[in-house]
Every structure is written in C-alpha cells, then in structure tokens.
Amino acid sequence: MARAVTPQRKAINTAAAWAVGLLIFFPILWTILTSFKTEATAIADPPVFLAFDWTLENYGVVMERSNYGRFLWNSIIIAGGSTLLGIIIAVPAAWSMAFVPSKRTKDILMWMLSTKMLPAVGVLYPIYLLFIKMGLLDTKFGLVIVLMLINLPIIVWMLYTYFKEIPGEILEAARMDGASLKEEVIHILTPMAVPGIASTILLNVILAWNEAFWTLNLTAAKAAPLTAFIASYSSPEGLFYAKLSAASTMAIAPILILGWFSQKQLVSGLTFGAVK
Amino acid sequence: MPILSPGQDSRPMPGRAAPWAMGVMAAMALVALLIFVLFPLWTVAHSLTGSRLLPNGPWVGLAQYERLWTSERWLISVGNLAIYAVGLLSGALGIGAGLAVLLDRRIRAEGLFRAVLLYPYALSFVVTGLAWQWMLNPTFGLPGLALLSDPDLAIHGVVMAGLWQGSGIVAVLILSGLRAIDDDIWKAARLDGIAVWKTYLFIVFPMLRGVLATATVLVLASAIKLFDLVVALTGGGPGLSTEVPAKYVYDMMFENQNLGQGFAASTMMLTLVLVVMLCWAVAVWWMGRRRDHR
Numbered sequence: 001m002a003r004a005v006t007p008q009r010k011a012i013n014t015a016a017a018w019a020v021g022l023l024i025f026f027p028i029l030w031t032i033l034t035s036f037k038t039e040a041t042a043i044a045d046p047p048v049f050l051a052f053d054w055t056l057e058n059y060g061v062v063m064e065r066s067n068y069g070r071f072l073w074n075s076i077i078i079a080g081g082s083t084l085l086g087i088i089i090a091v092p093a094a095w096s097m098a099f100v101p102s103k104r105t106k107d108i109l110m111w112m113l114s115t116k117m118l119p120a121v122g123v124l125y126p127i128y129l130l131f132i133k134m135g136l137l138d139t140k141f142g143l144v145i146v147l148m149l150i151n152l153p154i155i156v157w158m159l160y161t162y163f164k165e166i167p168g169e170i171l172e173a174a175r176m177d178g179a180s181l182k183e184e185v186i187h188i189l190t191p192m193a194v195p196g197i198a199s200t201i202l203l204n205v206i207l208a209w210n211e212a213f214w215t216l217n218l219t220a221a222k223a224a225p226l227t228a229f230i231a232s233y234s235s236p237e238g239l240f241y242a243k244l245s246a247a248s249t250m251a252i253a254p255i256l257i258l259g260w261f262s263q264k265q266l267v268s269g270l271t272f273g274a275v276k
Numbered sequence: 277m278p279i280l281s282p283g284q285d286s287r288p289m290p291g292r293a294a295p296w297a298m299g300v301m302a303a304m305a306l307v308a309l310l311i312f313v314l315f316p317l318w319t320v321a322h323s324l325t326g327s328r329l330l331p332n333g334p335w336v337g338l339a340q341y342e343r344l345w346t347s348e349r350w351l352i353s354v355g356n357l358a359i360y361a362v363g364l365l366s367g368a369l370g371i372g373a374g375l376a377v378l379l380d381r382r383i384r385a386e387g388l389f390r391a392v393l394l395y396p397y398a399l400s401f402v403v404t405g406l407a408w409q410w411m412l413n414p415t416f417g418l419p420g421l422a423l424l425s426d427p428d429l430a431i432h433g434v435v436m437a438g439l440w441q442g443s444g445i446v447a448v449l450i451l452s453g454l455r456a457i458d459d460d461i462w463k464a465a466r467l468d469g470i471a472v473w474k475t476y477l478f479i480v481f482p483m484l485r486g487v488l489a490t491a492t493v494l495v496l497a498s499a500i501k502l503f504d505l506v507v508a509l510t511g512g513g514p515g516l517s518t519e520v521p522a523k524y525v526y527d528m529m530f531e532n533q534n535l536g537q538g539f540a541a542s543t544m545m546l547t548l549v550l551v552v553m554l555c556w557a558v559a560v561w562w563m564g565r566r567r568d569h570r
Binding site: 009010016034089093114115116117118119120121123124129152209217227245248252255256259260263267 | 315529
C-alpha cells in the first residue's frame with residue numbers, strides 16, 4: 001500500500017482532520033446550543049458556551065406563536081411528494097437510458113443536467129404567471145410539480161449511474177426464464193438498485209426540503225413549508241436569536257437525524273453518485 | 277471521471293425498447309423544453325419591452341439594457357458576483373483539496389467525517405444565513421470577524437458563509453478522484469524519491485483535471501444563482517454593499533413593479549451562464565481531443 005501510513009502519522013492526521021471537522025460543525029452546534037438559551041444569554045458578551053441555564057422556553061414560544069406542525073406537514077408533503085413523483089417518472093427514463101442506450105443518450109443526459117445550471121430567476125416570472133393562471137399559487141400540489149421538475153435531471157442522472165452498474169447478464173438470464181418487461185423492472189432491476197434509489201431519494205428529499213427560492217416565491221400562508229417558517233422569524237436586528245435558533249433547529253433536525261443514520265447514502269447522494 | 281461524463285462504456289445491451297419508457301422520456305423532454313428553453317426565450321423577448329406591473333409594455337428596443345448598465349445597483353451587484361465567484365472558486369477548491377488530501381492519508385472514522393463535511397451543504401441557506409449572521413455580528417459575534425457591518429467587508433462575510441457551505445462537497449468530490457488514482461503511481465513516485473506534497477501537486481492533481489473541472493462548474497453555477505444566502509445573511513446591506521444580480525432581478529420584478537428591467541437583468545444572467553457552459557464544453561472537447569492524439 002503506497003499510501004499506508006504509520007500509526008502515529010494516522011493519529012496526527014485524525015486529530016488534524018477532526019479539528020477541522022469540529023470547526024465545520026461549530027455553526028450548527030452553536031445554533032442548537034443557542035436555541036436552549038434565554039434571549040439575554042444568546043447575545044451575551046463574551047459569548048457563553050455551555051455554562052448557562054438551559055431552557056426550553058424558546059421552543060414553547062415558537063410552537064405557541066406559529067403553527068410549526070402545519071409548516072412541517074407542508075415540508076413533508078412537498079419534499080416527499082416531489083421526490084416520489086420524480087422517482088416514478090425517472091425510473092423508466094433512467095432504465096431506458098442505461099439499458100437501451102442510443103447514440104444520443106449521452107447528449108440528452110448532458111443537456112438535461114445543463115438545465116440545472118440556469119439561474120432560477122430566468123424562469124421565475126413565466127412560471128409565476130402560469131401558476132396564477134392555473135390557480136396553483138400557494139398550493140402544495142403546484143410546489144410538488146415545480147420541485148419535481150427542477151430536481152428531475154438530478155434524479156434521472158443518479159439513477160442512470162446506479163443502473164449502469166447492474167450487470168446485463170442478470171437481465172438476460174431473467175429474460176431467458178420468460179420474465180416480461182414489467183417483471184424485469186419491478187422484480188429484478190428495482191431490488192438491485194435499491195441502494196442507489198435510496199441515495200437518490202435522500203438527496204432529493206434534502207434538496208426539496210431546503211429549496212427556498214421557489215417555496216418562498218410561490219407560497220403565501222397555506223402551503224408554506226419550513227423554509228418560510230424560518231424566514232418569517234428572521235429579523236435584521238437580531239433581537240430574537242434564541243427563538244430563531246429554536247425555529248432553525250426544529251427545521252434542520254429531520255435532516256441532521258436522517259443524515260446521521262444514513263451516512264453512506266448522504267455522501268453518495270450529495271456527490272450525485274460520484275462517491276459510492 | 278465519475279460524474280459529468282457518462283456512457284463511455286455503454287455496453288451493448290440486448291435491450292428491448294419499452295414504448296411506455298420512451299413515452300415518458302418524450303413527455304419529459306417536452307416539458308423540460310418548455311420550461312428551460314421556451315420560458316427563458318419568453319423572458320428575453322419581454323426584456324425588450326417597457327413592462328411595469330404586467331408583462332404587456334410597449335416595445336422599447338435595448339433601452340432596458342442601457343438603463344441596466346448605467347444603474348449603480350446593477351454594477352455593484354455584478355462586481356459582488358465577481359468577488360463571490362472568485363472567492364468561492366479559489367477557496368472551495370483550495371480548502372477542498374486540502375481536506376481531500378488529509379482524508380486520503382487515511383484517518384479514523386472516515387465515514388462519519390465525510391458526513392460532517394457534507395452537513396453544511398445539506399442545510400438550507402436560510403439556516404446558514406442565520407448561523408453566520410450571528411457569528412459575524414459586530415456586537416456579540418466572533419471577535420475580529422465583524423464583517424457584516426462594514427460595507428467594504430460585508431461581501432467577504434457572504435463568501436465565508438458560502439465557503440462553509442460548499443467546501444465539504446468539493447472535498448468529497450476530489451477525494452473520490454484521489455481514491456481512483458492507481459497505487460502504482462504512488463509506488464513509482466516513492467521509488468524516485470519524490471516528496472509526498474510534490475507528488476500531489478505535480479503528478480496527482482494534474483491527473484484530476486476531470487474532477488476539478490466538474491467541481492469548478494458546480495461551484496460557478498451555484499455562485500451565479502446566489503440569492504437565498506444574501507437574503508438570509510444581509511438582505512443586500514449595509515446599503516447596497518452585498519447586492520447580487522439574482523436579487524436585483526427579484527426586486528425589480530416583485531418589489532419595484534419594473535418587469536422589463538428585471539427581464540433585462542435575468543437575460544444578462546442567462547447569457548453569463550451560457551458563456552460559462554460554453555467555456556466548459558470547449559474545455560471538455562479540447563481535453564478529449566488531446567487524449568485522442570496522444
């Protein structure tokens with residue numbers, strides 16, 4: 001092993017890496033800690049790290065003042081719905097690209113992915129108009145559709161990279177046994193692609209969960225998800241840092257927990273399948 | 277390299293064309309065409325009108341563009357975008373490469389570390405904005421880092437928050453490239469007595485052109501879109517010091533009832549993205565050609 005290192009060296013590397021890791025994690029940790037402080041402690045100078053009177057009062061106030069449950073529900077429906085719909089549409093598309101490739105497949109994929117580079121403001125107004133005309137403004141359904149379309153290129157791309165790794169011999173064997181196309185996709189392909197599909201779903205849920213541009217612009221009161229919930233707590237004067245932190249902590253907790261329990265899928269998903 | 281270059285080895289599959297899959301793809305292509313080609317074209321066409329509250333203004337030719345490029349706020353926005361893009365690109369590639377090398381030298385609990393690296397990227401810009409607003413605050417933030425209250429420095433605070441969010445994913449991407457490097461190269465370098473850092477700098481990283489190009493495109497694309505982070509972190513202030521193009525477009529369309537001006541600005545942004553993508557396509561083509569001729 002050319003890159004084999006001595007135990008001491010490895011210990012030093014580990015210490016150095018984790019020092020950086022802690023630094024990276026600090027802002028998140030700080031937000032969580034601040035959510036348990038009183039407003040006065042939150043802006044104390046010098047800052048207090050751990051030695052403060054822990055309180056749950058911010059969570060109480062936030063829960064009381066705004067309907068956290070409804071925002072959370074909207075987030076779940078929007079993120080979950082757009083992901084589910086995207087997967088349903090993308091599986092056949094990725095399947096045909098991976099197993100019945102044509103000369104143009106690569107170009108189509110690149111073109112699809114390149115649409116992700118366009119700045120959203122370029123299409124914001126046309127979509128906004130369309131939403132007004134179709135009565136989709138401030139509906140969960142409208143957002144599910146828009147977020148699904150926005151993330152579809154990534155879903156197709158990722159599923160394609162995973163499907164391509166499935167050996168073709170297995171499909172041939174299944175065909176020899178007389179499996180129909182439908183059975184082939186449902187019983188052979190999908191089970192083998194489960195890890196890849198899981199990563200894809202996780203990535204897409206995270207992307208949709210965090211999506212702020214479209215959710216803030218296309219919703220008002222009824223369909224607003226958690227991003228709008230935090231945004232409504234933002235105050236430029238910074239008078240409510242503890243409450244804002246509590247709101248943020250509640251908004252990011254699902255992602256942190258989900259990421260913690262599915263580290264492999266998180267890494268694989270967030271790097272668009274480049275790291276398996 | 278793993279991403280953005282599919283299908284080199286599209287193995288010949290005895291495939292069966294599935295009519296329903298083809299139908300889905302055709303429908304999808306149609307919708308994508310509508311949203312990603314026709315809608316921008318609609319935007320470009322209406323940028324030549326004097327539309328205010330509704331997109332029905334009279335034809336004014338290039339007047340909106342003249343106004344745009346003489347607007348102080350737009351010029352500041354473009355300047356800030358340049359600072360942000362350069363800072364983010366150099367910073368994320370530099371930090372990302374450093375972290376990737378550290379991970380490549382093997383550390384304990386690597387899986388966990390990679391997840392921690394990616395956590396910032398998995399959080400929304402709104403939360404990032406909040407955390408950094410706090411840390412860069414002059415009265416109770418981190419000492420010596422009160423960037424956001426100073427008009428000359430505030431944009432660098434935005435860069436810092438952007439780097440926090442984006443460096444991890446660049447690191448993990450580069451790491452995947454490093455892991456794909458053949459061990460023989462390392463053995464050969466060691467036999468020749470080349471120092472480890474020299475091996476990385478002069479042998480390994482030049483081999484990662486593909487990954488580095490991918491990371492560059494990803495970073496630049498996200499930089500051009502910069503919007504939520506600024507809104508959450510500074511709201512464009514103090515003064516106009518952290519305004520960015522996407523926010524200009526948004527404010528013109530939805531705050532100032534000046535649609536034509538917003539369309540002109542978003543047309544400029546679309547042009548910018550096309551230029552970046554064109555450069556990338558040329559680079560890929562050129563690299564491919566060099567490989568063929570070797």
